Amino acid sequence: MYKLPPAIFLMGPTASGKTAAAIALVEAGLPVELISVDSALVFKDMDIGTAKPDAEEQRRAPHHLLDIISPEESYSAGQFRTDALALMADISARGKVPVLVGGTMLYFNALQNGLHELPPADPALRAELEHEANTHGWVHMHAKLAALDPATAARLMPSETQRIERAIEICLLAGRPMSAILAEPGAAALPYRLLKIALEPSERGVLHERIALRYDLMLANGFADEVRALQQKYRLNIELPSMRCVGYRQMWEHLAGECDYAEMRYRGIVATRQLCKRQLTWLRGMDDVLRLDCLAADAVQQIKDQITAHLK
Known part of the structure; x- marks a missing residue:
């Protein structure tokens, strides 16, 4: 050392x-x-x-x-x-x-x-998420992220729309929280x-x-x-x-x-x-x-x- x-x-x-x-x-x-x-x-x-x-x-x-x-x-x-x-x-x-x-x-x-190797963007999924956000708002999307990945949601404000969208996308594509992926070496x-x-x-x-x-x-x-x-x-x-x-x-x-x-x-x-x-x-x-x-x-x-x- x-x-x-x-x-x-x-x-x-x-x-x-x-x-x-x-x-x-x-x-x-x-x-x-x-x-x-x-x-x-x-x-x-x-x-x-x-x-x-x-x-x-x-x-x-x-x-x-x-x-x-x-x-x-x-x-x-x-x-x-x-x-x-x-x-x-x-x-x-x-x-x-x-x-x-x-x-x-x-x-x-x-x-x-x-x-870390994160899933690449998925245009179809992203379009779905943006439609959901336009329909229900970003406070709803922040709550959705909190259900999928509480640790990441705790770091983000509802106004950080792009980060919320990407974090949800990663959770859904990877099948596990983004925070768990980032915690790995x-x-x-x-x-x-x-x-x-x-x-x-x-x-x-x-x-x-x-x-x-x-x-x-x-x-x-x-x-x-x-x-x-x-x-x-x-x-x-x-x-x-x-x-x-x-x-x-x-x-x-x-x-x-x-x-x-x-x-x-x-x-x-x-x-x-x-x-x-x-x-x-x-x-x-x-x-x-x-x-x-x-x-x-x-x-x-x-x-x-x-x-x-x-x-x-």
């Missing part, structure tokens, strides 16, 4: 301070390089609404896997795993330690546990000596306040103009993965006249809080995790101390 090269997972929900902590590690002189684990930060020109590290922050602490695809494109967990493994190998070969920082828990899971063990740190709030209400404050700062810093510019520069629609990102969907609906400014703000904050809840649910299901209070005054110092000890 101790002959394996070290690697760090720095995980946490949105607004838990992961980026600031990661930058602090670099500036403290630790021999680390940062790899972003975020399904929104991969998109070019999506900066304000994703809370992407700005140019100055990236100068101080470069991040891999930022700005790598167009908002017109898709990026899968499989692509992330391939890219991350190649970067980790290169970083380790240069005598440094990869620190994977972000909040896309599916990516962390895919990296550590590998990917999917690949050889990750060849690193891992330290998994989770930044979790001791008071979720404080994190909710941070989320609201950050969303208001995004709005004040020109989030609406950013989405308008994206619409002009790229061929986008609201069903693309980029525009399904939290905040972007709500802003798209506002710019399309589907809701006023106040409603857009409310929906955006609620969606971000729901994302936070899902991230914390993922983290609670992970084992071998060192859990630190992201609200602690010395949280960054605790992270530094734990990593320093891990590298000895």
Whole structure:
């Protein structure tokens, strides 16, 4: 075990301070390089609404896997795993330690546990499910998923229509819950000596306040103009993965006249809080995790101390 090269997972929900902590590690002189684990930060020109590290922050602490695809494109967990493994190998070969920082828990899971063979999409079954959803609504479909796969349903909100549909489809095609398939080993063990740190709030209400404050700062810093510019520069629609990102969907609906400014703000904050809840649910299901209070005054110092000890 101790002959394996070290690697760090720095995980946490949105607004838990992961980026600031990661930058602090670099500036403290630790021999680390940062790899972003975020399904929104991969998109070019999506900066304000994703809370992407700005140019100055990236100068101080470069991040891999930022700005790598167009908002017109898709990026899968499989692509992330391939890219991350190649970067980790290169970083380790240069005598440094990869620190994977972000909040896309599916990516962390895919990296550590590998990917699983899931049934391919079935157009006929999917058409049936969409008809059922149009007839009875997505709350009904969420309940249907809960009967088939309680563990997956607990992670999803009724508004996550595509994920609900896919999870039901997998359950019906495979004849067993998707969560059971994903719990099985999917690949050889990750060849690193891992330290998994989770930044979790001791008071979720404080994190909710941070989320609201950050969303208001995004709005004040020109989030609406950013989405308008994206619409002009790229061929986008609201069903693309980029525009399904939290905040972007709500802003798209506002710019399309589907809701006023106040409603857009409310929906955006609620969606971000729901994302936070899902991230914390993922983290609670992970084992071998060192859990630190992201609200602690010395949280960054605790992270530094734990990593320093891990590298000895």
